[in-house]
Amino acid sequence: MRLNPCQAAAARRAALAVRAVQRQAAQALLLGPSRPWVPSRPPHGGKRQQAPCRAAQGPVTAPSLSDAGEDQPSTSGRPPSPPPPPSGPGPLRQAYKQLLRSLASLKLAIAELAVIGALSAVGTIIKQGEPYSYYAENYPEEGRKVLGFLTGRIIWALQLDHIYSADYFLLLLTLLGASLAACTATNQWPAVKVARRWRFKADETALARLQVSSLLPNARVEDLGKVLAGKQYQVFLKDGQLYGFKGLAGKLGPIGVHASMLLCMAGFAVGALGGWNGTTMIPEGGEVVVASALRSASPLAWAPGGAEAVLRCNDFRIDYRADGSVKQFYSDIQVLDLDGDQLASKTVSVNQPLRFGGVTAYQTDWSMSGLQLQVEGSAGLPQGVTFQLPMASLQGGDGKLYATFLPADDPTKLEPGTTPRGVSILARDLQTVTFYDSRGEFVGVRRLGSGKAIEVEGMTIRPQAIVASTGLELKADPGVPLVYAGFGGLCVTTVVSYLSHSQVWAAQVGGNVMVGGSTNRAKVFFEQELSEILGAVPELPAAPALVDAAGGNGSGGSGAQ
Amino acid sequence: MDIAKIESFCINSCFISLFITTIYYWCKTLFIPNPTYSKSGLVGYGIAFIFLTSHLIFRWLDSGHFPLSNLYESLLFLAWCLVFLQIYLEIFLKTLFLGVFTSPALLCLIAFTDLSLPQELQKSEPLVPALQSNWLVMHVTVMIASYAALLLGCLLSIVYLIFLQVFKVETEKTTLFDNSQNNGAYPITKKSSNLNQISAFSENLSDSFPFSKNEVSPENKFFGQEASILVEKNKQIEAGTMAFFSEKVENTSFLTMLDNLSYRTIGIGFCFLTLGILSGAIWANETWGNYWSWDPKETWAFITWLTFATYLHSRLIAGWTGSKPAWIASFGFIIVWICYLGVNLIGKGLHSYGFFQL
Numbered sequence: 075m076r077l078n079p080c081q082a083a084a085a086r087r088a089a090l091a092v093r094a095v096q097r098q099a100a101q102a103l104l105l106g107p108s109r110p111w112v113p114s115r116p117p118h119g120g121k122r123q124q125a126p127c128r129a130a131q132g133p134v135t136a137p138s139l140s141d142a143g144e145d146q147p148s149t150s151g152r153p154p155s156p157p158p159p160p161s162g163p164g165p166l167r168q169a170y171k172q173l174l175r176s177l178a179s180l181k182l183a184i185a186e187l188a189v190i191g192a193l194s195a196v197g198t199i200i201k202q203g204e205p206y207s208y209y210a211e212n213y214p215e216e217g218r219k220v221l222g223f224l225t226g227r228i229i230w231a232l233q234l235d236h237i238y239s240a241d242y243f244l245l246l247l248t249l250l251g252a253s254l255a256a257c258t259a260t261n262q263w264p265a266v267k268v269a270r271r272w273r274f275k276a277d278e279t280a281l282a283r284l285q286v287s288s289l290l291p292n293a294r295v296e297d298l299g300k301v302l303a304g305k306q307y308q309v310f311l312k313d314g315q316l317y318g319f320k321g322l323a324g325k326l327g328p329i330g331v332h333a334s335m336l337l338c339m340a341g342f343a344v345g346a347l348g349g350w351n352g353t354t355m356i357p358e359g360g361e362v363v364v365a366s367a368l369r370s371a372s373p374l375a376w377a378p379g380g381a382e383a384v385l386r387c388n389d390f391r392i393d394y395r396a397d398g399s400v401k402q403f404y405s406d407i408q409v410l411d412l413d414g415d416q417l418a419s420k421t422v423s424v425n426q427p428l429r430f431g432g433v434t435a436y437q438t439d440w441s442m443s444g445l446q447l448q449v450e451g452s453a454g455l456p457q458g459v460t461f462q463l464p465m466a467s468l469q470g471g472d473g474k475l476y477a478t479f480l481p482a483d484d485p486t487k488l489e490p491g492t493t494p495r496g497v498s499i500l501a502r503d504l505q506t507v508t509f510y511d512s513r514g515e516f517v518g519v520r521r522l523g524s525g526k527a528i529e530v531e532g533m534t535i536r537p538q539a540i541v542a543s544t545g546l547e548l549k550a551d552p553g554v555p556l557v558y559a560g561f562g563g564l565c566v567t568t569v570v571s572y573l574s575h576s577q578v579w580a581a582q583v584g585g586n587v588m589v590g591g592s593t594n595r596a597k598v599f600f601e602q603e604l605s606e607i608l609g610a611v612p613e614l615p616a617a618p619a620l621v622d623a624a625g626g627n628g629s630g631g632s633g634a635q
Numbered sequence: 636m637d638i639a640k641i642e643s644f645c646i647n648s649c650f651i652s653l654f655i656t657t658i659y660y661w662c663k664t665l666f667i668p669n670p671t672y673s674k675s676g677l678v679g680y681g682i683a684f685i686f687l688t689s690h691l692i693f694r695w696l697d698s699g700h701f702p703l704s705n706l707y708e709s710l711l712f713l714a715w716c717l718v719f720l721q722i723y724l725e726i727f728l729k730t731l732f733l734g735v736f737t738s739p740a741l742l743c744l745i746a747f748t749d750l751s752l753p754q755e756l757q758k759s760e761p762l763v764p765a766l767q768s769n770w771l772v773m774h775v776t777v778m779i780a781s782y783a784a785l786l787l788g789c790l791l792s793i794v795y796l797i798f799l800q801v802f803k804v805e806t807e808k809t810t811l812f813d814n815s816q817n818n819g820a821y822p823i824t825k826k827s828s829n830l831n832q833i834s835a836f837s838e839n840l841s842d843s844f845p846f847s848k849n850e851v852s853p854e855n856k857f858f859g860q861e862a863s864i865l866v867e868k869n870k871q872i873e874a875g876t877m878a879f880f881s882e883k884v885e886n887t888s889f890l891t892m893l894d895n896l897s898y899r900t901i902g903i904g905f906c907f908l909t910l911g912i913l914s915g916a917i918w919a920n921e922t923w924g925n926y927w928s929w930d931p932k933e934t935w936a937f938i939t940w941l942t943f944a945t946y947l948h949s950r951l952i953a954g955w956t957g958s959k960p961a962w963i964a965s966f967g968f969i970i971v972w973i974c975y976l977g978v979n980l981i982g983k984g985l986h987s988y989g990f991f992q993l
């Protein structure tokens with residue numbers, strides 16, 4: 075008897091219906107009422123709190139122990155979840171194991187994350203790194219206290235003014251690192267070994283107990299293997315038993331994530347202990363010895379090779395857009411050795427630092443060091459000679475404002491106590507300067523380099539150029555290679571961890587194939603995929619009696635309800 | 636024609652198409668009994684997507700840099716990512732419910748972006764020196780994509796919690812739930828994922844959450860080709876007294892699907908978030924020599940990362956499913972918004988979009 079595909083599918087589904095009912099009834103008998111563990115409930119009770127990470131994992135969802143979890147507890151060779159108390163080793167070793175276990179606990183780790191997160195949030199609300207007076211003023215002791223209790227003294231005592239470098243915060247980060255390491259050692263690493271150990275499942279009830287299970291009537295396990303292989307599963311077949319898996323990387327990924335985080339933390343520590351940093355302001359034409367600008371982060375720091383070099387700023391310039399906003403800052407920097415030979419040279423700009431001998435120089439700031447000008451008609455100043463007036467900062471930060479003063483009378487001949495007559499010259503950028511007379515009245519603006527003169531206080535002033543200083547941030551961080559290695563590892567392993575580790579077992583049971591499978595992440599997708607796979611397994615010519623019986627039972631099964 | 640006019644035409648058309656799409660989804664769900672899935676919603680989303688894309692492209696052409704330099708542009712890109720995700724998921728899931736929730740959310744987002752943001756903030760501005768780097772495209776696109784995925788995942792979790800409340804009331808009446816297994820006329824039988832966990836968690840058995848029993852349920856009608864057959868099957872079964880149970884089963888498998896979908900969406904968002912934070916750290920190290928400076932934005936991205944790391948651990952290690960992780964995700968929903976918008980309101984630090992102090 076030949077069935078068209080449609081009928082065949084319907085017949086198969088009907089047969090499956092029956093089987094499903096029968097199997098579930100069988101399971102109900104086998105397993106009794108005590109089966110469902112409730113995933114939507116928090117596991118509670120003190121037991122799991124002390125249990126290490128590994129024990130806390132629900133076997134099915136666990137990345138580590140799904141193999142073990144899918145075995146029957148009674149029959150499996152599952153490695154004991156918490157390492158058994160060692161009988162031989164001394165109390166020290168036992169204490170160490172106990173410590174490792176408590177560190178690896180998920181509850182502890184989550185608590186650490188929560189506290190670190192909360193403290194970090196506090197640090198964004200309370201302004202960091204201000205002097206005590208700021209906190210005393212903004213969080214007063216008397217009157218209305220902030221939140222009813224927060225005063226400057228409390229902030230100071232709890233180190234909330236520099237929370238990210240407070241002792242307890244660093245301690246917490248160290249603790250988190252220890253938890254990560256402990257979890258990797260006691261839980262994740264053993265899980266790799268378990269993951270490599272897989273076995274066939276022949277027992278029908280064992281298969282039926284898996285997350286997803288089904289019975290394929292009139293099929294061969296070899297055909298299922300082929301379809302699975304077509305869906306990128308690694309398939310193993312032996313004596314009518316099948317094991318297939320894919321996405322193993324998704325199971326190993328979390329180990330990589332933890333390892334990479336440890337690498338990053340090691341890099342932070344190396345940088346924090348062995349690093350150097352500093353800032354320097356070099357006027358155009360000026361030089362600075364790198365070592366003089368660098369401060370070590372801790373007494374453990376070792377000096378980078380570049381510390382002996384000399385930095386020379388040949389030029390600093392700012393590119394402006396048509397609307398006057400800054401386009402980019404450039405410094406021509408030469409690196410010289412102590413004998414004056416050039417080691418390197420580069421035009422540094424924001425996003426384009428200069429690296430030499432383990433030190434990196436970043437463009438982070440600038441200032442004005444002097445104004446070059448020519449003056450005619452002044453009492454004490456030479457005519458027709460370009461000279462330089464030093465400039466001082468009136469306002470730093472984003473809206474820079476620099477000024478200088480050009481005396482109109484010879485300052486040495488002034489009587490003490492009188493205000494000197496002269497010109498105040500202000501500059502906001504390297505392009506223009508503004509002139510004010512003795513009474514503070516605005517006189518005019520001149521563009522530098524235009525050669526146009528201005529008359530103020532009887533003098534003819536011709537501004538030439540502003541001598542700028544480039545502000546460089548100098549850093550030597552020996553931890554960066556480690557941190558970057560950790561970052562690279564995190565990028566790969568986090569993405570890999572998204573993969574779902576799916577496993578399929580099957581066994582030939584007479585003319586039928588019993589199939590079971592489980593996955594650790596994409597459960598709904600896995601069900602759908604397995605459903606498609608089973609649908610694609612070719613059906614062998616079945617005995618007509620079976621089809622009829624199955625069809626009859628199928629409708630009967632539904633009708634019985 | 637003026638490029639500014641084209642841009643405003645694009646964004647307005649996008650708004651209108653989203654508006655119509657929202658009305659479509661809601662009317663179809665509310666007023667049509669047993670609505671069947673059709674692609675009309677996708678068409679609406681597709682039109683909105685095209686307008687949004689061309690809006691971004693016009694801005695790119697206009698300003699000469701990738702349009703991600705201020706809040707307005709980042710909000711547009713966020714909307715773009717959300718529409719993209721929505722279209723992708725709807726094609727994959729072939730379901731109406733997703734659009735019912737995402738369309739009003741997106742409508743609000745576009746309305747806020749287009750109407751509420753002051754005009755000065757909408758103007759495209761030249762990049763300050765610190766942002767002139769190829770890392771900008773990498774860092775900001777990945778960050779915004781992660782916000783989009785996380786927000787969608789969290790939204791699904793919130794929807795899950797709402798549906799849980801709606802369905803729970805009915806489900807509690809179901810005492811003889813085992814009966815429902817009899818409509819297991821499908822090739823796959825899904826065990827409650829907890830079956831294998833007897834060994835570890837048998838102490839929890841006595842207080843089974845009534846709802847979770849429903850997890851012993853087959854198939855789910857929201858998927859693929861299988862769906863049509865299943866629906867037919869369901870209809871036959873529903874004819875009898877099974878109707879009551881099969882509805883429950885549908886509800887549960889719907890919830891399970893929602894739960895897992897939210898998990899997977901948050902998972903992808905977490906990947907992007909990690910990549911985004913790391914690219915930002917590397918960029919900062921290249922620019923200022925400091926990969927981490929506890930800038931408010933950085934700190935809040937870190938807090939977001941911690942929150943979702945907790946979420947993923949609760950799923951993967953503690954094995955939670957259902958409402959518990961959904962509550963964590965709902966909390967994460969708030970955290971993501973603080974990280975994305977709240978920090979900008981503080982107005983301090985390197986990330987206040989367009990403000991930079993050299």
